[in-house]
Amino acid sequence: MSDVKRILVTGGNGQLGTELKRYAWPEGWAVTAIDIDELDLRDTAAIAAMVAKGHDGQPWAAVISAGAYTAVDKAESDIVTAWAVNAMAPAAFAESCANAGIPIVQVSTDYVFDGARDGAWEVTDPVAPLGVYGASKLGGELAVRTSGARHAIVRTAWVVSAHGNNFIKTMLRVGATNPTLRVVDDQHGSPTSATDLAAALATITMRLVEDSAAPTGTYHFSNAGAV
Template identity: 50%
Template sequence: MSILVFGATGQVARELARHEGVISVGREQADLSDPGACAALIRETAPEAVINAAAYTAVDKAETEEELATVINGAAPGAMAAACVQMGIPFVHISTDYVFAGTGEAPWQTDDPVAPPNAYGRSKRAGEEAVIAAGGTYAILRTSWVVSAHGNNFVKTMLRLGAARAQVSVVADQIGAPTPARDIAEACLKMARQLVLEPKKSGIYHFQGAPYVSWAGFAAEIFAISNLACEVVEIPTTDYPTPAVRPLNSRLDCTTLETVFGIPQPDWRRGLQDILKELAE
């Protein structure tokens, strides 16, 4: 099965590229700031399914570049979805927990009201709306705290700081769960293949690692597995101000994904061990 993947250097895209039948395209072949070019590429390539693993992900920078972020995260996925409708093929799009307000403590359900707290979240919600409006066979996969052995992410940052410092301050009141990019990639592929045969499975789904943890707790686990004698100092979000508001509650209810597609939540601790092993090698 041929699957066209937008994104070549991102964490999930690099994991998708490991799989047979995947055609990965980067910015050189398809610039997401030109939605029309993305749609044209789908028509020219004529794949059996499309996965969008590319996005504008600079959360803080989006506060001053919301228009560009909205084109890349909103208009481009909409154009891709519309092209997939014309081709009669499924479209899988990766979204984020940032579409929610990030308040409370209950895990977010797929049909909970959205209220993005920042520009990045608003741009991603625009993408969701555009994909749904296209009216084809689609799956929107909201995920959180993506980590892998590639690119810039929390694991690699903590490894660098943990090796250089005796202690590091990490926020402890933001609760969610890391999600290994490899697991996200495999979930997207399973969804795309099932949607070809069962388009009625179209909809919005949640996928993140388990169990829930704070960023501080995640950092402590990274240090423990890596045998780094670095102390984690727990601090509130108010002590670590950022241009973009961060959600305190990133918990996602993932039961629907397992019920419909048979994809269970992965244990992020096992995924972390795999990431650390790959980095060591």
């Protein structure tokens, strides 16, 4: 039997999933990163089966739930899908992790807040999502928090990387052909490197696996500074 601790990662083709695959995991650790072609996050029965099955006869060491419905504007008219992926899928993963006795790390977002604060959000700040995306991500948080699974919920913001879609890549693409860019300037946030976020999630996950007394709960992670 293998003594490798294998972590199941969802959203494997996204910005964060890509960086979790690229991360220099220590010897004895490995990830299996899946995306929609291997698991439809709307299928809660399939989620439960995948967690219960493990990998090559070995149980998963942990789950990093990074897959999400991230089309913020589209979510307003695609409510059922957004809630299925962002709330019910984490609920199914967390219940299955609780049953398997393994921890889950749930990736969440600053969209669970109302955006009215001048300065960094604190974990203790009251949540007040303004749209479907934020509300559905908050639903995922609540599902994980009440599942009985050992967990860490990690809220982040403005994730950027060389992979996938993000604001910086959009501006570079549009700026290459347009002499003038017109963008809203009433939003402030802390752009966060997917590489740095992946490293933080890896550290948290390995700690949860190896230390039964490791702290659990809700945390914030972003790069420093605001724009």
